Amino acid sequence: MVHMFLPLIPENGPAKDFFRRAISAGRLSHAYLLIGPDVEASRRFAQELSKVFYCAEGRACGACAACAQIEHSNHSSVNFYGPQEGKAVVDIDCIRALCERTHYRSSGLEVAVLEGAELMTEPAANALLKTLEEPPGSALLLLIAQSTGALLRTIVSRCHRVYLRGREDLGPPIPxxxxxxxxxxxxxxxxxxxxxxxxxxxxxxxxxxxxxxxxxxxxxxxxxxxxxxxxxxxxxxxxxxxxxxxxxxxxxxxxxxxxxxxxxxxxxxxxxxxx
Missing domain, CATH: 1.20.272 (Zinc Finger, Delta Prime; domain 3)
Incomplete structure (x- = not known):
């Protein structure tokens, strides 16, 4: 089963192995910061990782009903957040919606993915920090950022950081x-x-x-x-x-x-x- 974990993502082997071990050992953290230059690749990784927790085969097979729902953004327990259309920042309303959702009473895991985490305004970042400091027990937060430079250090320190390689990293070797x-x-x-x-x-x-x-x-x-x-x-x-x-x-x-x-x-x- 090891080689079939996240089968639809051929790259980022170290990150895949890290999450496979964490899930197998039951040591999943409440929040992860996925850092990488390729925004689309990071989003895809977060989406495929989310499938693992609901997949009929427990590996993000891509063929079961749950995987299909997450693929088409209509799974009730997996939600993506980010800058609203026409805005260049993640505002406090977005983070309030994320935090309210993760605190819902639920019989299962709630997964929240925040795209463009480095684009949070200061009020938004402070609101998210409160949830990170007092995380709900049945939620998993996946923050996506191209770098950590614009993020509050307290947010960075409360997330487990995972680096995701992008297309530029996977190109030809350095001459x-x-x-x-x-x-x-x-x-x-x-x-x-x-x-x-x-x-x-x-x-x-x-x-x-x-x-x-x-x-x-x-x-x-x-x-x-x-x-x-x-x-x-x-x-x-x-x-x-x-x-x-x-x-x-x-x-x-x-x-x-x-x-x-x-x-x-x-x-x-x-x-x-x-x-």
Whole structure:
């Protein structure tokens, strides 16, 4: 049965194994924070995971009546929440509806999935925090976020964090030249060398200029850090996520024409000391 758990999701093996073990051992937490760059992949994972608790075969078979109901969003015990149409945030009305539903008297498990958790307004986040601090016994909360940077740390700390890989993570491996460059920049004292920008041009000779070469290096750093997340938990994952968020911000800064010198300095400071 192990190899058939969540059969409709071929990727994210570590996350699947984690939930399989937790469910088998009866050690499921009341709240999980599903973190990953691919929103659609995270939503799909949450949907398939929800099926496990109602599936006739206990594995999200995708063929039974309960799986079909969840697939078509009409299962009474599985509800999805997120920004309302036309809004860019998750407001307090959305969280109130979620909290009221999870506190319903029910003979079985209630599953609530919150999409775009990092988009919660402050009042919404505080309302959710109360439910996380005093969780109802028959509810499972699945929060979906691309990163933890905009979430209250108290919310993050009260959820078990699980990283989900996205399509970008599952793409081609980092080229050998980029791997060598990544290993080089991690060496102690590397940034103190005389000509970092010259080295960058040598490491990526097919790129014209410092900015595209630096962006390519950052892309490799992002993929490297995402690859490390699968085996991390707790504080180690939180630290890696903070670094990853910083690397993604640097990549965006380059696209906004921030000076490559400033981005380089922050990159090496982050690699050496953390965010």
């Amino acid at each position: 050998a030249s980029a791997q060598e460059a990544l290993a080089r920049v991690l060496e102690p004292g590397f940034y103190a060398q005389a000509d970092v920008k010259g080295w960058l041009g040598h490491a990526f000779p097919d790129e014209e200029g410092v900015r595209p070469a630096l962006r390519r290096l950052l892309h490799g750093v992002v993929l490297e850090w995402r690859g490390r997340l699968a085996g991390l938990e707790g504080g180690a994952m939180d630290d890696a996520l903070r670094r990853l968020a910083a690397f993604l911000e640097m990549r965006s800064d380059l696209d906004r024409n921030v000076s490559p010198d400033l981005v380089l300095e922050r990159l090496f400071r982050t690699l050496r000391r953390g965010v």
